[in-house]
Amino acid sequence: MFSKKKADSQIDVEQHELLENAQRRIKQKKRVFSHFVVFLIGGVFLILINKILKYGEQYDWFVWVILVWAFLFVVHAFNVFVTQRFMGMDWERKQRERLVTKQKQRIAELQKEIETEFPLSQINKKKE
Numbered sequence: 001m002f003s004k005k006k007a008d009s010q011i012d013v014e015q016h017e018l019l020e021n022a023q024r025r026i027k028q029k030k031r032v033f034s035h036f037v038v039f040l041i042g043g044v045f046l047i048l049i050n051k052i053l054k055y056g057e058q059y060d061w062f063v064w065v066i067l068v069w070a071f072l073f074v075v076h077a078f079n080v081f082v083t084q085r086f087m088g089m090d091w092e093r094k095q096r097e098r099l100v101t102k103q104k105q106r107i108a109e110l111q112k113e114i115e116t117e118f119p120l121s122q123i124n125k126k127k128e
Helices: 014-052 062-086 089-117 120-127
Strands: none
Touching: 014 089
16 A cells, blocks of 8 residues: 555646646636626615615616626626637737747847857957
8 A cells, every 4th residue: 555656647737737727717617607696696686675675766776787787797708708718828828939939030130130240250369
């Protein structure tokens, strides 16, 4: 039992990133669904306060509150299901790679400029 060596289950960096991304997406979707449930329960509660408890009975204020809350829910759902699909991890990775490529090109250009302005052969001759 204690003498057996445990097999090391090493997960490479890419798989680790994929797992973290999947966990983050699951949490986001779970929050949207819980937001929806709270929205439904809250809407019913607001209607009950207005109609049955007769709080602010002259005016149906709950309609405006529910509309604002529904708008916020739609924004939340849009952010999770639409924005994350187009601007998710793949988009971030492509942007990062594009910026790194630009930086490498700029560094190469600067090195060429330095080599043309200050060639190594002239520096070595001055030292001798």
